[in-house]
Amino acid sequence: MTQFKIVFFLIFPFLLFSQNEKIPAEQLKQDLTIFRQIREKANSGVYKYRTKKQIDSIYNWAFSQLKNPREVMDFYKIILKITDFEGSVHNTTTLPDAYKNRYASEKVFFPLPVKLIENKMIVNFKNDEIPLGSQIFSINGTTINKIVRSFYKYYTTDGYNTSGKVIGINAVFARYYEMEYGPKEKFLVEYSLPNQTEKLSKSINSIANDERKERFKNRHSFPSDSLFYSKIKEKYSFKIFSKNTALLTVHTFAIGDNAEDKEHIAYRKYLDSCFQMLSVHPEIKNLIVDVRNNGGGSDPNDLVTFSYLTQKTYRENKSAYINFQKIPFLPYFVYEETETEKKLEEKNDFEAELKEEYPILKGKIHSQDPKFNRVLQPDKNTFKGQVYLLISPRVASAGSLFASLVAGKTNAIVIGEETMGGYYGHNGHTPIEYELPNTKIKTQFSIVNLEQDVPKKSNQIFGRGVIPDYKISQTFDDFMQNRDAQMEYTLKLIEKK
Structure with missing residues (x-):
């Protein structure tokens, strides 16, 4: 399963056609x-x-x-x-x-990092023009609600989910605005000051792309959302929170590419040591599992982690299928290799792997070989206490598969916000890319249609992400204080129980 990545659409001219042609x-x-x-x-x-x-x-x-x-x-x-x-x-x-070099130095971008809080667009940068925490109602006469809806197409999510689109909008609002409405020298902003209702107007100047990036790095919310957008250095951690509560944090499942990878083996040993310790300390009855920053990664990191949280056998998927065994539309296929001989080798290897894993043609080409989707066993040190799973709109791909298994096949209490990755399934595992002949636009998608091995639940709607049992979102006050509302709520819930 490929790791979900935040895609910041970089736009920019050179050869075949001029910028405005x-x-x-x-x-x-x-x-x-x-x-x-x-x-x-x-x-x-x-x-x-x-x-x-x-x-x-x-x-x-x-x-x-x-x-x-x-x-x-x-x-x-x-x-x-x-x-x-x-x-x-x-x-x-x-x-x-x-x-790739469009507007490399011109001042055309909206100057202020923003963040959607409680469906309101809030200034997310300390500055002298429009104060931190101010609410923006419109830009250049267009309402913020209309602007946000126009940005949805730039950031894809599973099914009908919209919560995940906020991740992209918060990160590159100025980039999306330029793409949607064109480059601007000035922006007329209608806004109100923090905790006030009176609407004010101010014209602010645009900034260049380098400054846009720098301001985002220095955004107010960096302490609370840095791992949504930064390269993750500490991928996982474990600590004892109190005499009866432990915390397992897994920021990504990009922990080695397969079961033989040294990084995966080290992760598996780490997990085993943590859960061995929990098994000999029955007084630790609560385990918080935090995957709020987890945008995905590779098998079997997600499945191995789940093995320590379940007491029942499980599988990754109920079914998996693809549409082809031979790559269609080869003239438009984007190869990783550049030499003709290596391209042919890449094509043959790719198709051979597809035929091995997806040999059965029944209208669609299904994978039914047990070695590719075998029944898995819970680990002998599986945790038998109460699990609290923390999720967010950032969770996708292997991250959302893991969250789906935990939410659907254990008694875990799920806290946070809906994931952008689907509960019942998604398309994943194998990405391919094509290039259109005239415009040279590239399109990439994953070819494996996966139905995850999760039960139907009354609160889980087809086409939506994992729905929390307790929806806890950041409030305006949480935002201003950079407070972790979801963790605080979880600890209070544990205290009450």
Whole structure:
């Protein structure tokens, strides 16, 4: 299972067409036709959350937008809407490499880091223009609600989930604004001061991209959300919180690529030592498992971790299937290798692996070999006390699979906010990428349609992430104080029990 990564869409020109050049409508229609053909042939998740009628409808809309020549950026936004509509956190559609230096030094970006708190857009940077904690109502006459909705297509999530989109919006609000509304020299902002209702207006100047990045690094909320966006150095930890409570934190499952990897073996030994200790200290009746920063990683890190939290046998998935054994649309396939001979070798190796794991064709190509989805046993040192699972919108891919197993197959109490990764399943494991011939837009998706081995639950809606038993979100006061509301709530809940 590939690790979910935050994708900051970098846009920027050079060779085939100038920045503002319009592409003939027929070329755009050709790219859109190829885009659809590729996805319907190769992407097993196209109809996971959408009916044929719904997919037909959005493509009819897309083609209706291509009656005249359009710039690549306009076409890109159309493609993004389709990509997002499918509903997979592993869908990524990016602009051509030729765009990589656009606005490298020009001052065109919104100058203030912001954060969505309780569905309000809050200034997330100490500055002399619009104070930290102020609420923004509109920018250049467009309401903040409309702006936020227009950004949804830039950041994909599983199914119908929208909570996870906040992760991208908070990180690159200024980048998304430039992409959606164009470069600006000034911004007219309607806002109110912290804890006040009177609306004020101020015109503020744009900033360059380097300063945008620097301001985000120095955002007010850094102490409480740094691991959402930074490279994770300490991937996991364990500590005793009190005489009856322990805390296991797993920030990522990118802990080695497979069961033979040295990093995975070290992690497994670490887990075993922690749970051996818990098994000889029965007075520790509560275990908090914090995966709020966990955007994914590789098997079997997620499954091994779960083995210490369950008393029953389990599997990763109920079913897994793909749409092809031979790579379709090879002229548009993006290889990792560059030499012709190595490309052929890459293709043959990839297809051989697919045929080994997915040999059974029944309309779709299923994996039924037990060695790829075997029944797993709980560890002998499995924890038998009360588990409290902390989740957030950042949780996806292998992180959300783990959270789904814990929420669905144990008595854990789940606290926090809905994950962006699906509860019942997702598309994952094997990413592939294609490039459209005329616009050079690239599109990547994972080809394995996975139904996770979790039970139906009344609070779990198809197409949504893991829903917490106790929804605890950061309040405005929590934000201003950089307080960990979810951890505080969990400790109080344990104290009451």
